[in-house]
Amino acid sequence: MTQRTLSAFHPIAARPSPLSTRGSLAWLRQNLFDSMPSCVATFVLMVLIVYGANHLLHWGFINAVFAPDSAQCQAVRGLGACWGVVTEKYRFILFGRYPLAQQWRPFAATLLLIGLLAISCMRPFWKRWLFLVWAVVVPVFFILMRGDAFGLPQVPTDLWGGLPLTMLLAAFGIVLAFPLAVLVALGRRSTLPAIRSVCILYVELVRGVPLISILFMASFLFPLFLPANHSPDVLLRVMAGITLFSAAYLAEVIRGGLQAIAKGQVEAANTLGLSYWQTQRKIVLPQALTLVIPSIVNNFIGILKDTSLVTIVSLYELTGALGLALDSDAKWRPFKFEAYLFIVLIYFIFCFSISRYSLWIEKQTQHSKLR
Amino acid sequence: MNQSIISFEKVNKWYGNNYHVLRDIDLQIRTGERIVICGPSGSGKSTLIRCINRLEEHQEGTIRVDGTELSDDISSIEQVRKQVGMVFQQFNLFPHLTVLENLTLAPTWVMKMPKAEAQERAMQQLKRVRIAEQADKYPLQLSGGQQQRVAIARALCLRPKIMLFDEPTSALDPEMIKEVLDVMSELAQQGITMLCVTHEMGFAKAVADRVIFMDQGQIVEQNSPHEFFNNPVNERSRDFLSKVIGH
DSSP, X not given: OOOOOOOOOOOOOOOOOSSOOOSHHHHHHHHTSXXXXXXXXXXXXXXXXXXXXXXXXXXXXXXXXXXXXXHHHHHTTTTSOBTHHHHHHHHHHHHTTSOGGGTHHHHHHHHHHHHHHHHHTSGGGOSTHHHHHHHHHHHHHHHHHHOSBTTBOOOOGGGOEHHHHHHHHHHHHHHHHHHHHHHHHHHHTOSOHHHHHHHHHHHHHHHTSOHHHHHHIIIIXXXXXXXXXXXXXHHHHXXXXXXXXXXXXXXXXXXXXXXXXXXXXXXXXXXXXXXXXXXXXXXXXXXXXXXXXXXXXXXXXXXXXXXXXXXXGTOEEHHHHHHHHHHTOTTTGGGHHHHHHHHHHHHHHHHHHHHHHHHHHHHHHHGGGOO | OOOEEEEEEXXXXXXXXXXXXXXXXXXXXXXXXXXXXXXXXXSSXXXXXXXXXXXXXXXXXXXXXXXXXXXXXXXXHHHHHHHEEEEOTTOOOOTTSOHHHHHHHHHHHTSOOOXXXXXXXXXXXXXXXXXXXXXXXXXXXXXXXXXXXXXXXXXXXXXXXXXXXXSTTTTSOHHHHHHHHHHHHHHHTTTOEEEEEOOOHXXXXXXXXXXXXXXXXXXXXXXXXXXXXXXXXXXXXXHHHHHHHOO
């Protein structure tokens, strides 16, 4: 019998792929001119886009009227946009019925709030003192808006309006609803029957009614149950309504994330001796929340736009202020469309920023999943 | 001193009303003993060791671990869990934390150890399982065998008196089983009390002081590995061994 010699194993060195799939030329070829039908489609779409863009350019810029002159606007109706309505009414749209002479106050307050939200989103500011900044900026916001201190004349909350009101309702709706939602989501999964039932009851009750009816209850029905002049301010009641409403939806989204965490994670934390709250805070929530970032952001954007419903209880936020500014003014009412485009732009800037920010957050949390 | 560190007296457990998963379990384990538990699936092996750190509750009988009786009292559970480390079939590492953070988590949060000290202890344990160079990676970037060694190191960071292994090599590729068993064998040399549910009969022969064979929620036979593998007294264990060792 001959002895068989072992053959050696020679690994083949890795080579790069021959066809380049990167670069703009490769992209054009792959996506636009891949085949005959795709060339035709590309061509047709290009013609349509150029045609549309040309029209838009003429309507929006070349034929448009920028001066606050309604006669001139009437003259170009149908041919060009009347941006004059924005030039004329922007202060009313942005600040509602807030007294004209005092409008620097909501302006400053809005800037402060935007600044506060912006730095809260950035990693270098995620320190303990950020809570302190919130504790300072939020009262300053209210003092600026409400006055009656530091020599500022008082402005009652029913005169607040426009962008600061939208920002206030959305920001506090989100900031207050989120922790409440986390607690409710955890509560719905609790092993204690009392806590679980209360959470289920809350979610199902709130989800079962439209936001408008909650706002109605908050502003008209709720005071009936309290002694006259002892019910909290309508703005506070509406803020509470929005917060409770959003928290119920958010809680279900977060519960979805909690559901997705394997039981073994909790068991491992248990065997290491971590308490319930340590386990939730260090192990379960970081993973669960990461999983549902897209849905959470969906909710946040929803809250921002739902604030436009508070007009129904006579709080004139951005959308409401626009109606207030134009509906009673026959001269400018025909140009409501352009004015709407203006607030569309404002809403879009905020919503788009939120969604880009969420993409960034998703990237930040992705590293642990990379192999 | 051959005192029991773990004792089961007439322990019974049911899942729901009808599934009687542990039946009249009596078991004494001495300090430093190395025990392998084997048996067909569904025989209650995993449930048995999961009762030791109260991942499962038993309904009848008493379980004592290091002098503490396990009951609904939360402080007794905490007391026991400090002494008992556990390694799972599916590793159960925390994927959002680095390897080092996985190890320092319990020392810093449960034992309130300063961060530097916890890291030093963690690195010590990572060296022990020969994986120190992976400290800053995330668990999913490691191979299965590496992950399981990290899991062992994580359990050791709390310096437990007892280590429980629940099928630690069952989810591993064949080439990685040995690296985990090597680490476990080394651990066995160092006097820690070990209970290991496994089908690695070679490991049982080499390391165990006692082999426990379970079927249908009962302890069918327990003996030294030599006796168990060569002279099984029960026909059920004989049958099981012929199927496991047969090929």
